[in-house]
Amino acid sequence: MSDARRSRLPWVLWVPAALALALVVLPVLGLVLRTDLTGLPALLTAPVARNALELSLLTATLSTLCCVLLGVPLAVVLARARFRGVRLVRSVVLLPLVLPPVVGGLALLYLLGRNGFLGYLLDVVAGVRVPFTTAAVVVAQTFVAMPFLVVSLEGALRGAGDRYERVAATLGARPWTVFRRVTVPLLLPALGSGTVLSFARALGEFGATITFAGSLEGVTRTLPLEVYAQAESDVDSAVALSLLLVVVAVLVVVVARPRVLDGGRGRGERAWG
Template identity: 75%
Template structure:
């Protein structure tokens, strides 16, 4: 397809809007201090915590979001459109609103948090588990959307053929549906991990910023911005590099899932 030449102008401007801020960040990096800044104790602790919590939240997203995507794509019942809208809500809500919602649900004065405290002595806010919950809240829609799109693209013809041949529901799910979904699962998992890794607003509202417990890499960048701009820029560059790696890994799977 030959594109009109005029389209290249807004396309270039759109590309510039995305890329130029990153170039500006590169221009501000203190390259001589970069190794020391990204390997400081605070930076490594924040990075390690971010990787651990993002991996845990991605696993939760897969275990819960996978079945949810199957329900949204294959079930047919009244209120399905409302359910889908609610699932996508974290995509449009400011993350800090999600963090406040979690706090007033699971905090000491929340209607579930009070019960957990009284019954089990369990207090979730300002713990590492709170970070995982906050990341899961914002990241799960990415996995659900990816899997639901893959399911709708694949259709139901192979599942229908397997059912007519006598395969049970669980056999159809494990032998037909899941293999068809593998590219979508791969891209959805990577995107959910990337979103969890970069989460800031919900985390700081629900989990706070405690060194070694809830202070993830985005929170460390925010705090360093007030005291050491060079450190904040260096850690921002580190997060950009990780994001690029994630995109490189996720993009082939996403393209394969569309074929």
């Protein structure tokens, strides 16, 4: 049987696939058609637009770094550790995926706010107030974005199995050596895709940010919040900023999406996409 015949798809799949593609593409196309192209450069170079974009890129980068530093160990523990209640812990970790972001923002506010038990301690002991600061934006973005990284890494580890790590342990390698020389290389492809997903999610975060950090220009007003603010007063500016956010998100996914080397056949394959 020829390769072309084997790869032929059932025709019944094309209709829902086309509808799904239209559901994603047509709204973006509508945004482009609504944009005033003649006034677009002036709108995008306005100080408020530049400040919002710079703040979004900064906070999304910082939150992605936090996701990596905290999410990698968490994913390894969930995938490899054996303890009572691991399923419950996994469910709690994935909770931000299903919670409305505004609920997550309220939860953070009542944890780190002046009336929250941890926020009260920080205020009294160190004089630190987290809500309505740039740090609050990073915390909110990390809260909603980290589960994407954990899901990617845990799935990769479970799919790869632990046979290589067990072999390394039987050869006398210490746990840290096994993690550094065996587990981390297994994680690298998924780490790339998970990092991109986390960054993209942090870049588009709105609900938890506005609830926990507010919308202070130059301090907490990221690009999604600026779009919301402009939508109430200047629709053209809101549309232009929305298009900018779409372009930045597409560039992040297209440029940074990882590629994985298929060692068995010696040729590159995409991790996803």
